[in-house]
Amino acid sequence: MIVFDHLSKSYGHSDVLAVDQLDLTIPSGELFGFIGPNGAGKTTTIKMLTGILTPTSGDCFIDGISIRKNPMEAKRMIGYVPDGSDLFDRVTGIEYLRFIADMYDVSEADFRTRLDYYLDLFDLKDAAASQIRSYSKGMRQKTATIGALIHDPKVFILDEPMMGLDPKSSYLLKEEMKRQCSLGKTVFFSTHVLEVAEKLCTRIAIIRHGKLAAEGTLEELRNREKAESLEEIFLELTGEGEGENE
Amino acid sequence: MKALRRILSLQMRMRLRQLNPFDRTQNEKKSTGFRRLIGIIILLLMLAGMAIFLEFKILDALLVLKMEKLILGIIVFAAMLSTLFFGLFQCLSTFYFAKDTAQYAALPISGRTLYAARAIQVYLSECILSLLLILPASILLMIRTGFDILFLLRVILVALLAPVLPLSIGALLSALLASFSGLWRHRDAITMVGSIVLVMIQVVVNYSLGQVTGNLADDPELMLRFLTGRMDMIDMITGAFPPIRWAAHGLDGNWGELLLFCLVTLASAALVIWLCSRHYIEAALRAEEHPVTHHKGSLSKTAFRRHRPVVSLLSREMHEILRSPTYLVNEIMGTIFLPVIMTVGMGFGFASNFDGDLMAALDEILGANIGIAIPAAILTALVCFMAGMNSVASTSVSREGRHHGIYRNLPVRGSTCLWAKFLSGYIFSIIGIAIVTIVGMIALPKFCLIFALTALWSLLMCLIDCIIGIIIDVSRPRFHWNTEQEAMKQNFNQVLTMLIGMLIIGLLGFLTYGLFAWGMSEKGYIAVITLLLVILSAALGVWMHFKTSQRYACIDG
Numbered sequence: 010m011i012v013f014d015h016l017s018k019s020y021g022h023s024d025v026l027a028v029d030q031l032d033l034t035i036p037s038g039e040l041f042g043f044i045g046p047n048g049a050g051k052t053t054t055i056k057m058l059t060g061i062l063t064p065t066s067g068d069c070f071i072d073g074i075s076i077r078k079n080p081m082e083a084k085r086m087i088g089y090v091p092d093g094s095d096l097f098d099r100v101t102g103i104e105y106l107r108f109i110a111d112m113y114d115v116s117e118a119d120f121r122t123r124l125d126y127y128l129d130l131f132d133l134k135d136a137a138a139s140q141i142r143s144y145s146k147g148m149r150q151k152t153a154t155i156g157a158l159i160h161d162p163k164v165f166i167l168d169e170p171m172m173g174l175d176p177k178s179s180y181l182l183k184e185e186m187k188r189q190c191s192l193g194k195t196v197f198f199s200t201h202v203l204e205v206a207e208k209l210c211t212r213i214a215i216i217r218h219g220k221l222a223a224e225g226t227l228e229e230l231r232n233r234e235k236a237e238s239l240e241e242i243f244l245e246l247t248g249e250g251e252g253e254n255e
Numbered sequence: 256m257k258a259l260r261r262i263l264s265l266q267m268r269m270r271l272r273q274l275n276p277f278d279r280t281q282n283e284k285k286s287t288g289f290r291r292l293i294g295i296i297i298l299l300l301m302l303a304g305m306a307i308f309l310e311f312k313i314l315d316a317l318l319v320l321k322m323e324k325l326i327l328g329i330i331v332f333a334a335m336l337s338t339l340f341f342g343l344f345q346c347l348s349t350f351y352f353a354k355d356t357a358q359y360a361a362l363p364i365s366g367r368t369l370y371a372a373r374a375i376q377v378y379l380s381e382c383i384l385s386l387l388l389i390l391p392a393s394i395l396l397m398i399r400t401g402f403d404i405l406f407l408l409r410v411i412l413v414a415l416l417a418p419v420l421p422l423s424i425g426a427l428l429s430a431l432l433a434s435f436s437g438l439w440r441h442r443d444a445i446t447m448v449g450s451i452v453l454v455m456i457q458v459v460v461n462y463s464l465g466q467v468t469g470n471l472a473d474d475p476e477l478m479l480r481f482l483t484g485r486m487d488m489i490d491m492i493t494g495a496f497p498p499i500r501w502a503a504h505g506l507d508g509n510w511g512e513l514l515l516f517c518l519v520t521l522a523s524a525a526l527v528i529w530l531c532s533r534h535y536i537e538a539a540l541r542a543e544e545h546p547v548t549h550h551k552g553s554l555s556k557t558a559f560r561r562h563r564p565v566v567s568l569l570s571r572e573m574h575e576i577l578r579s580p581t582y583l584v585n586e587i588m589g590t591i592f593l594p595v596i597m598t599v600g601m602g603f604g605f606a607s608n609f610d611g612d613l614m615a616a617l618d619e620i621l622g623a624n625i626g627i628a629i630p631a632a633i634l635t636a637l638v639c640f641m642a643g644m645n646s647v648a649s650t651s652v653s654r655e656g657r658h659h660g661i662y663r664n665l666p667v668r669g670s671t672c673l674w675a676k677f678l679s680g681y682i683f684s685i686i687g688i689a690i691v692t693i694v695g696m697i698a699l700p701k702f703c704l705i706f707a708l709t710a711l712w713s714l715l716m717c718l719i720d721c722i723i724g725i726i727i728d729v730s731r732p733r734f735h736w737n738t739e740q741e742a743m744k745q746n747f748n749q750v751l752t753m754l755i756g757m758l759i760i761g762l763l764g765f766l767t768y769g770l771f772a773w774g775m776s777e778k779g780y781i782a783v784i785t786l787l788l789v790i791l792s793a794a795l796g797v798w799m800h801f802k803t804s805q806r807y808a809c810i811d812g
Contacts, residue, residue, distance in 0.1 A: 061360040063537050084363040097355065098735045099269040111261040112362045140272070142735055 011035040011058065011164060011195055015067035018053050018219075027053045029219040030067070035197060035212070037072075037163075040190045042210035043199040046247050050219035051199040052092055055168050058197070059089045071164055085113060088162030090153050092169045092199075098142040102133060102152050105141060106159055113160035120159065127155040130181055146173035154182060158189075165189050167198035171205060183209055207239040215246050222246040258364050262372040270376070273735075298750060303387060310392035314399065323400060328503040330392045331417055334385040335499060339421035342381050343453060346422065347429040348581045348740030349377050350531075355737055356539045370532035374426065374524070380745075381418045389414040393506070406506070409513060413502045416520045420498055423523040428453055430531040433538050450584040455592075564667045568675030575654070576647055576679065581739035582654075590645045590717075591687040594638045595694060628777045631708035632767055632784070636760045638691055638709065639716040648680025649724025649752040650743045652807065653733040659810065669804035673729070677721050677799070684717035708781065715788035719759065722795040724752040729807045763787075 016031040028050040035041045045051050056062040058069045060080045069076045069083075076083040097105055103124075110120045128134045131151040136144065141152065150173045157165065165186070171179050186196050186209065200206055206213055207227060214224040223230055223246050227239060234242045274295075310330065317323045350373055359369050393410040432453065436445035498516055505513025562570070576582045655662055662672055688710055695706040728748045736742040743749070763784065770780050 056357075059361045061357050061540065063540075081363045081365060084361065087361075089361045091357070091361070095354070095358065097265065097269060097358070098737075099272040100265060104265070104268065108261055108265050109362070112258060112364060 010037050010070075010072055011041075011197060012070040012073075013054070013058070013067070014070065016054065016057060016064050016069060017066045018050075018057060018062060019065050026065075026219050028057070028064075031216075031219070031221055033214060033221065033224065035195055037195050038190060038193045039211045040186060040196045040209055041198070042206035042213045043197065043216065044201070044203065044206055044213060044243065045199075045216035045222075049216045049247075051216060052168055053219075054216070055089075055092075055166060055197075055199060059087055059166060060084050085160075086163040088157035088160065088165045090150070090157045090167040090170055092172070096141050096149055096153060096156075099140055101140050102137040102144070105152060106137075106156055109156040110159050115160050119161075123159050123161070124155075127158060130185065131155060131178060147175055147178060150174055151178060154185075158185070163194055165194055165196045167196075169200060170198055171200065171202055203239045203243060213239070215243060217247045258368045259372055262359075262364070262369065263375055266372060266376050267379075269737075270380075273741075294751065295747070298747075298754065301754065303391065306387055307391040307395070310388075311395060314392065314395055318399065323396060324507055326392050326396055327506045328499065330389050331413060331499050331502045331506070332496075334388040334414070334417045335421050335496070337384055337388065338381050338418040339424060341384065342377070342418065342422045343425040343428060344450070344581065344584060344744065345377050345381060345740060346425040347432065347450065348738045348744075349373050350426065350429055350535075351433045351539050352581055352740070353539070353738045356536065360536050360540060366535035366537075367528070367532040370535045371528050374422075374528055377426070378418060378422060381422060382415065385417045386414050389417060406508075409506050409508075412513070412517070413506055416517060417502065419520045419524050423527040426527050426531055430527075430538070433541075447580040447583055450580050451587070564665075565671050565675050565678075568667070568672055569678050572647075572651065572675055572679035573682070579739055582647070582743055585740075585743050586645070586647045586683050590647075590683040591690060594687050595690050627702075627705045627708060628780050629767075630702070631705045631712065632763075634705065634709040635712040635716060636764065638688065638713045639720065639756060639760055645680050645684055645717065645720060645724065645752075646743045646746070646749045647683055648677060648721035649728055649749045650746045651676035651680065651725060652728040652810070653736070653746055653748060654739075654742050655732075656734050656736060656742060659732075659734055663808075663810075669806075669808035670800045673725055673799055673804050673807055677725055680721045680724065681718060684721065685714065688713045688717065712784065712788060715785070715792055716756075716759070718792045719788070719795055720752065720756045722792070722799050723755050724748070726795070726799055726803050727751050727755075729803050729810070732810060759791075 011034070013031045013033040016028055017026055018028040019026050031050075031054060043051055043054070053062065057064050058071075058076065060076045060083065064077065068078075071083045071086045074083045074086070097108075100108070106124060107120065115123075128137055131154070133148065133151055133155070136148055141149065144152065150170070154167075154170070157167075167186075170182055170186075174182060183205070186198070190196050190211075210227070212224070212226050213230065215222045215230075223233065223242070225233065230239070230242050231237065234245055236242045236245055310326070313329065314323060314326050317325050350370070353373070356369075389410060393406070393414075397406060432449040436449060498519055501512040501516035501519070505516050576586060652659075665672070691713075692706045692710040695709075696703050699706075731748060733742070733746055733748065736746075766787075767780070767784070770783060775783070
C-alpha cells in the first residue's frame with residue numbers, strides 16, 4: 010500500500026511548490042495511473058515516493074513504512090523504473106542486473122530464475138552480455154524494467170514506462186503490470202498516454218500545478234465530471250494550453 | 256560492507272573499461288585501439304620521464320651538498336601539495352556533481368556506503384600522482400645510497416597514504432561548499448564563487464608553502480645553518496605541515512613517526528567520511544535541484560533577438576561553461592589564474608631580486624645583452640605552457656555527451672559548430688593574455704614592448720592550441736562520461752592537446768636557438784616567428800574549417 014500524506018515539495022528555496030499538499034492512498038493490488046500535464050509535478054512526486062527527493066513537508070509510506078524515517082526499509086519494497094532510463098553505461102546488461110540484485114540481497118537461485126523469465130519476456134537474452142552503451146533507448150528501458158522487478162518488489166513504480174518501447178514490448182510491459190497487480194502488488198505509474206491509463210488502471214489521479222485535481226475509478230470520474238472519455242475529463246480538469254516544463 | 260564492495264566493483268569495472276584502449280564501440284576499428292594504447296604509453300612515459308628527470312637533477316644537487324635525505328621531504332611535500340591542488344575539484348565533482356547519484360538514491364544504499372565508495376574512487380584516481388612523484392625519487396635514492404628492502408616497503412606505504420590527508424581536506428572543503436551553497440537559491444552561482452575563492456586560497460597556501468624552500472636559497476644564514484648541520488634539514492622543508500615531516504622521518508627509518516603518520520592519515524579519512532556522509536545523498540541531489548520560477552510576462556527583449564547561428568551556438572557554449580562550476584573553475588584555473596600568477600610572480604621575483612631591473616636579470620642569466628625578443632619568447636612559452644590547459648576547446652565535442660545528436664540534427668554546417676566551439680575556448684585565452692599584459696605593463700612599465708610582443712605571440716599560440724584541441728577532440732570524442740570532471744579534466748584529449756602545444760613550444764625554442772646562432776637580427780627573428788605562427792594558425796584554421804568539420808558531421812554519438 011502507498012500513502013501520500015500532505016506531501017509537498019519546493020525546489021531550491023523557491024516559493025513555488027512543485028507538489029502541494031498531496032494526499033492519496035493506494036491499496037495493495039491496485040494498478041494506479043498518475044496523469045497530469047507537463048510540469049504538473051508527476052516526476053517530483055514519484056522521486057519523493059522512491060526516496061530520491063526529500064519532501065519539503067509531509068511524507069510517503071510504503072506498507073506503513075515512512076520513506077523519510079526508514080528510507081532503506083521502504084526502498085527495499087520498491088521497484089522503480091525512472092523516466093529516461095539513464096543507466097550505467099560501461100557495464101553489460103547482466104552485470105547491471107546482478108549489481109541491482111546484490112543491492113536488494115537477491116539469492117543466486119532467485120536471480121537466475123527471474124533473470125531467465127524477464128530476459129525471455131522482453132527478448133533481451135542476446136543483448137544481455139553487451140555493454141549498455143550499445144543499447145537502444147527501448148532496450149535500456151526494458152533493462153531498467155527488469156532491474157526494477159528483479160527483487161520481486163511489493164510496490165512497482167514506473168515513470169512514463171511506455172516511452173521508447175515498441176508495440177510488442179509495450180504490450181508485454183502492460184501485461185506484466187497486470188500480472189504484478191494480480192499477485193497483490195501495488196503498481197503506480199505516470200503516463201501521458203491517456204488510452205493506456207483508460208484501459209489499464211483500476212484507479213486514476215489527475216494532478217495539476219502540484220495539486221490533486223481529481224481521483225477515483227474511471228467510472229467515478231466520468232460521473233463526477235459528466236464526460237465520456239478520460240481525454241475529455243483530463244482537458245476539463247487541467248485546462249487547455251498548459252505547457253510549463255517539469 | 257557487501258554493498259560497498261559491489262559498488263566499488265561496479266565503479267572499478269566501468270573505470271577500467273573507460274581506460275581500456277581496446278574497449279571500442281561498434282564503429283571503431285581495431286587499429287584505433289592500438290593507436291590509443293600507443294598514445295597512452297607515450298604519455299605515461301613522458302610524464303614519468305619528466306618526473307624522473309627532475310627528481311634525478313634535484314637528487315644530484317643534494318648529493319653534492321650531502322643533503323640527499325632532503326629529497327624525501329621534497330617528494331612527500333610535492334605529492335601532498337599536488338594532490339591537494341588537483342584533488343579538491345575531483346572531490347567536488349565526484350561527490351556532488353555525479354550524474355548517477357539519482358540512480359543510486361533509488362536503491363537501498365545508505366549515504367555512508369555511497370560516500371565511502373566514492374571516496375575510495377577519488378583516492379584511487381589521485382593515488383597515481385603520488386606514486387609517480389614518490390616512487391622514482393625513492394628508488395633513485397636507494398640506488399645511489401644503498402637503502403634496504405625495508406626502505407622500499409616504507410616508501411610504498413607512504414606513497415599509498417600520502418594522498419589521503421589532502422583528499423580529506425578537499426572532501427571536507429567540498430562538503431562545506433555544497434552545504435553552504437544549498438542554503439541559497441542561486442546555488443550554482445554560490446558554488447562557482449566558492450570554488451574560485453577556494454582556488455585562490457589554495458594558490459596563496461601553495462605559494463606561501465613554496466616560500467619555505469625559496470627562503471632557503473635567499474637566506475645565507477639559513478643555508479649556513481644547514482651546512483653546519485645545526486638544523487634538521489627535513490624539518491626545515493617540511494616544517495610547514497607536520498604530517499609531511501612524520502612521513503619524511505618515517506621514510507628515513509623512524510618507525511614511530513611513520514606509525515603516527517599512518518594513524519593520523521587514516522583517522523582523518525575516517526573522520527571526514529563519518530562527517531560528510533551524514534545526509535550525503537540529500538546534499539548530492541540538492542546540487543541537481545533547480546528552483547521552479549513562474550515568470551509571467553517578464554521576458555526581456557534580448558530573449559527575442561535574432562542571432563546568426565554561430566553567435567547562438569557560441570552563446571550556448573558560453574552558458575554551459577558559465578553555469579557549470581566544474582567547467583568554469585577548471586577553465587579559468589588553466590587559462591587565466593596560472594598564467595597571471597606565474598608571469599606576475601616571476602616578474603616581481605626578478606624585480607625584487609635584481610632591484611627592478613628585469614633586463615639586467617635576464618642578461619645575467621643568459622650571459623649576453625639580449626633585447627626584447629628573447630624575454631618575450633620566454634614569457635610567451637610560459638604563458639602558453641599554462642594556457643595550453645585550455646580545456647574548453649579541447650573537450651568541446653566530448654562535452655556534448657549524450658546530447659551530441661542534437662548538434663547532428665541542427666541544420667547548420669559542421670564548421671559553424673566548430674568555430675563556435677573554438678571561440679568559446681579562445682575567449683578565455685584572450686582574457687588570460689589581456690590580464691597578463693595589462694598587469695605586466697602596470698607592474699613593469701619599462702617593459703611594455705616585451706609584454707606587447709608576448710601578447711601578440713601568445714594570442715597566436717593559443718589560437719593554434721585551441722584549433723589543435725578541437726581537431727583532436729573531433730577525431731576521438733569521449734561522449735560517455737558520468738561527471739563533468741571526467742568530461743573535462745580527466746579527458747585524455749586535453750592532455751594530448753597540451754603535449755602537442757608543448758612540442759610546438761619546444762620546436763620554436765630550437766628554432767630560436769638556431770636563428771640566433773645563425774646570426775639573425777632581433778627584428779628578423781620577430782618577423783620570422785610571427786610569420787610562422789600566422790601561417791600555422793591559418794593552415795590549422797583552414798584544416799578545421801574543411802577537413803575536421805566534415806569529420807564532425809559524421810561522428811556517431
